[in-house]
Amino acid sequence: MILAQLEGQPLVRWDWIADHLDDIWVATKEHLVLTGIALGVGLILSVALSMVAIRFRRTYTPITWITGILYTIPSLALFSILVPITGLTVLTAEIGLVSYTLLILIRNIVAGIDGVDPAIKEAAIGMGYTPRRVLLQVEVPLALPVIIAGLRIASVTTIGLVTVAALIGKGGLGFFILQGLRRFFTTEIVVGAVMSVALAVAIDVLLVVAQRALTPWARAKATV
Amino acid sequence: MNDAMIRLEHVSKTFPGSATDAVSDLSFEVPEGEILVLVGPSGCGKTTTLKMINRIIEPSSGVIWVAGVNAIETQPHELRRQIGYVIQQTGLFPHRTIAQNIATVPKLLGWERPRISARVEELIDLVGLDSDMANRYPGELSGGQQQRVGVARGLAADPPVLLMDEPFGAVDPIVRTRLQLELLDLQARVRKTIVFVTHDIDEAIQLGDRVAILNVGGVLEQIGTPEDILRVPANDFVAEFLGTDRGLKRLSLIKIHTVDLDPGPVVAPGTSLEEARAAAARYDVDWVGVGSPGRLDGWLHLAEVESAGQVTAADLRPFRSRINTSATLKEALDAIISTRAKVAAVFDGDHYLGMLTAERISAEITQ
Ligand SMILES: Nc1ncnc2c1ncn2[C@@H]1O[C@H](COP(=O)(O)OP(=O)(O)OP(=O)(O)O)[C@@H](O)[C@H]1O
Ligand SMILES: [Mg+2]
Numbered sequence: 366m367i368l369a370q371l372e373g374q375p376l377v378r379w380d381w382i383a384d385h386l387d388d389i390w391v392a393t394k395e396h397l398v399l400t401g402i403a404l405g406v407g408l409i410l411s412v413a414l415s416m417v418a419i420r421f422r423r424t425y426t427p428i429t430w431i432t433g434i435l436y437t438i439p440s441l442a443l444f445s446i447l448v449p450i451t452g453l454t455v456l457t458a459e460i461g462l463v464s465y466t467l468l469i470l471i472r473n474i475v476a477g478i479d480g481v482d483p484a485i486k487e488a489a490i491g492m493g494y495t496p497r498r499v500l501l502q503v504e505v506p507l508a509l510p511v512i513i514a515g516l517r518i519a520s521v522t523t524i525g526l527v528t529v530a531a532l533i534g535k536g537g538l539g540f541f542i543l544q545g546l547r548r549f550f551t552t553e554i555v556v557g558a559v560m561s562v563a564l565a566v567a568i569d570v571l572l573v574v575a576q577r578a579l580t581p582w583a584r585a586k587a588t589v
Numbered sequence: 590m591n592d593a594m595i596r597l598e599h600v601s602k603t604f605p606g607s608a609t610d611a612v613s614d615l616s617f618e619v620p621e622g623e624i625l626v627l628v629g630p631s632g633c634g635k636t637t638t639l640k641m642i643n644r645i646i647e648p649s650s651g652v653i654w655v656a657g658v659n660a661i662e663t664q665p666h667e668l669r670r671q672i673g674y675v676i677q678q679t680g681l682f683p684h685r686t687i688a689q690n691i692a693t694v695p696k697l698l699g700w701e702r703p704r705i706s707a708r709v710e711e712l713i714d715l716v717g718l719d720s721d722m723a724n725r726y727p728g729e730l731s732g733g734q735q736q737r738v739g740v741a742r743g744l745a746a747d748p749p750v751l752l753m754d755e756p757f758g759a760v761d762p763i764v765r766t767r768l769q770l771e772l773l774d775l776q777a778r779v780r781k782t783i784v785f786v787t788h789d790i791d792e793a794i795q796l797g798d799r800v801a802i803l804n805v806g807g808v809l810e811q812i813g814t815p816e817d818i819l820r821v822p823a824n825d826f827v828a829e830f831l832g833t834d835r836g837l838k839r840l841s842l843i844k845i846h847t848v849d850l851d852p853g854p855v856v857a858p859g860t861s862l863e864e865a866r867a868a869a870a871r872y873d874v875d876w877v878g879v880g881s882p883g884r885l886d887g888w889l890h891l892a893e894v895e896s897a898g899q900v901t902a903a904d905l906r907p908f909r910s911r912i913n914t915s916a917t918l919k920e921a922l923d924a925i926i927s928t929r930a931k932v933a934a935v936f937d938g939d940h941y942l943g944m945l946t947a948e949r950i951s952a953e954i955t956q
Contacts, residue, residue: 488680491643491752492694492742493670506684582684582726 378552385556389541393560396537399527400568402459404520407466414467415474425475432471435464440529448533458535462526466519473515477508510583513576517569524565528557538564593618593654594750594782595625595642600651602637602807611637612807615651619799621749624776624783626797628790629830634807635786639752642784643672656749670694673743673751673781677758679735681727687713687738688723694746712741715778717771733764740772744779751783757792769795790831794819794838802827816842820954839954840919845912848953850935850943855880858902865894872946874931879905885934885941908934914942918953921945 382389414432418425435443443461451457481504489503490496505512531539538557545553577584596618602611612634619625627635640646642653644665653660660668673694681690688709695705713720716737727735736756743751757765769792776783787793793800794815801812804826811823819839822828831838854868855878865877869891878888879900887905894900910924914937924933925947932944 482678482680484676484678484680485682486680487645488674488676489682491645491669491672491674491676491680493666493668493697495666503682580684582728 374551376551377555381552382556389538389556389560392538392540392557393564395535396524396527396539396561396564399455399458399462399530399535399537400520400523400564403462403466403523403527404516406459407463407470407519407523408516410463411467411470411474415471415478418471418475419478428471429468432464432468436468438464440465440526441532444530444533453534455535457533458527458530461530462523465522465526469519469522470512470515473511473518474508477511477515478504480511481507506580509580510576513572513579517572520568520572521565524561524568528561537561592620594621594623594656595619595784596654597638597642598652598654600638600641600648600653602634602641602646603649610634610806612641612648615803615807615809617801617809617812619782619784621782622780623798624785624796626785626787626793626800627803628787628793628800629803629810630805631788633803633805635788635803636754638803638807639754639784639786642750642752643669643674670697670746671748671750673745673748675739675743675751675753675756677755679727679739681735681738681742683727686724686726687718687730690727690738691741691745693742694748698746700746708745712745715744715775716741732760733768736760736768737771740775744781747779749782751781753783753785755787756785758787758789765792772796791838794842802830836954837919837922840922840950841917843918843953844914845916845918845921845935845945846914846937848918848945848949850945851949853878853885853932853934853944855885855941855944856900857881858900860900862894862899865900866891872932876930878908878934878944880941883940885936888930910934911936912945913937918945918950922947922950925950 414428418428440461443464444457447457447460451460478500485503485507486499489499494503527537528539528542530536531543536543538561541553541557541560543557545551545555545557598616600615601613603609604611615634615638617625627638629635637646641648642655642660644660647661655663655668655672682693685693688706691709691712692705695708700708709723710720713723718734718737718741722730722734727738730738736759739756740753743753757768760768773796785793785796787796797815799813800815800818802810802818804810810830811818811827816839818827819831819835819842822831822835828835851872854872854874854876856865856868858879860868860877869875869877875891876888877891877894877900878885879902880886885908886902887907889900889905893904908930910928910930910933912921912924912933912935914935921933921935925931925945932946934944935942
């Protein structure tokens with residue numbers, strides 16, 4: 366019966382798209398905002414937790430353990446658990462989205478900073494850098510490629526998860542996918558899917574460009 | 590209280606969880622403007638000693654004075670900004686350009702921008718780098734160039750003290766020799782108080798005004814000028830560490846101009862066969878040099894003098910064992926044993942000074 370219904374229509378109805386440009390634009394913006402907030406808040410939390418983990422090594426295992434559990438809970442289940450508590454709100458969506466970024470980001474921040482050549486840190490200390498300066502002017506800049514690699518993974522993951530958040534009514538482009546499935550209307554599904562892939566690619570490109578701008582030295586090294 | 594720039598008094602270090610001392614009861618001082626080389630087998634506590642001077646490692650006991658100040662009573666990062674630090678792995682900041690790397694400590698000290706850039710330019714030149722390297726990143730430089738940047742960075746704020754931990758350990762022997770000579774040349778101009786760590790005894794002899802030989806556990810076996818240590822090793826450990834070619838190593842420390850030269854079997858053109866024979870006999874050779882005071886034009890076989898009846902100025906053979914008076918006895922010995930003449934003819938430019946024989950050199954180090 367589904368097939369019968371699908372057979373009758375073209376995969377994409379351009380006239381529908383033309384009629385709904387405004388809606389698509391609004392959903393895309395919502396998708397971006399949801400992703401941006403999740404990544405921003407996730408990054409702030411991750412930096413804080415990473416600093417704790419680096420300063421107090423013993424906390425690293427429990428931190429990865431807890432964020433690891435958060436990461437493995439199926440997104441649908443997580444949203445369902447949260448709805449009775451925080452309702453069908455942006456907060457619910459963001460709690461879920463942020464939790465998924467933590468493990469990836471913390472792992473990359475800690476690995477990035479751990480990966481800094483000890484001789485470079487020693488030289489910095491030997492020249493009179495305070496521990497704070499070593500962190501901010503040596504360790505963080507040198508860890509940037511690894512940290513940004515984490516951000517790229519986290520952003521792609523988050524964009525995908527935002528579509529799932531459509532189930533609680535805060536899903537950006539996920540709304541079209543959900544709607545399309547309900548109404549057996551492929552155009553909407555395609556719009557939702559293509560636009561979120563496009564968003565993911567765009568953000569990834571943006572991050573790559575940012576990394577190149579922030580780490581010109583890494584490129585200089587690679588060309589030798 | 591003491592005019593030594595660096596002074597260690599009964600310094601010991603035991604790392605937590607270690608049964609043995611890394612450094613035990615170490616005392617020495619380094620006068621201003623001197624290079625002291627710490628040398629010894631791997632794990633003998635050289636690096637630990639160096640890092641206690643700039644307090645990267647805190648001593649378990651003992652006192653360290655730097656420029657008349659008790660290091661323990663200074664803020665570590667303040668102390669370190671007064672002490673240049675150069676390490677084997679260079680520790681250059683890969684994310685900063687060469688100029689920015691060199692500017693590190695001046696910036697920490699809050700120098701004005703124009704002063705910093707003038708200083709950076711000066712240092713790039715001082716360590717023999719191209720000025721167009723200033724804006725490159727360390728990853729784009731060869732190992733030897735990176736080491737030069739490391740030295741420039743250590744010198745940037747003109748600290749009175751420079752600590753160097755095997756700075757030339759990672760470069761190939763040719764570059765290493767060049768860097769050593771450059772360091773001596775640099776030191777002649779900047780006159781820093783330098784503590785230099787190496788495990789290479791030849792490097793120690795080459796660079797040190799004095800050398801401290803450490804044994805495992807950070808025990809000081811001997812400290813003194815390279816010449817003194819080579820002449821009279823304090824014990825078997827030192828003798829063994831110096832190696833079996835101790836005599837040759839001493840030769841490499843002695844410049845030819847510090848020893849007396851023989852006039853050599855040199856005769857003027859026109860000298861009779863008899864006199865030529867006598868001159869050769871005095872040196873137990875079968876040839877004579879031909880020249881006049883301050884000149885040595887070449888040499889002839891006695892057989893050639895015999896057939897000519899007297900010493901002629903024609904058909905002279907050139908001396909292949911010519912050597913400059915600024916060379917070392919080791920180089921002179923090399924010249925002696927690698928030519929048939931068995932002597933080295935010593936010149937100052939074109940001015941002939943005299944000859945060195947193996948016997949003469951041997952007498953010099955056994956006296
Ligand atoms: N941070 C540390 N914790 C524990 N032990 C240490 C530490 N640093 C050095 N040691 C130990 O102290 C001893 C001296 O080490 P040090 O690095 O000073 O030797 P070294 O003379 O510089 O050797 P090398 O020529 O190999 O560089 C060694 O036995 C080493 O294992
Ligand atoms: Mg060492």
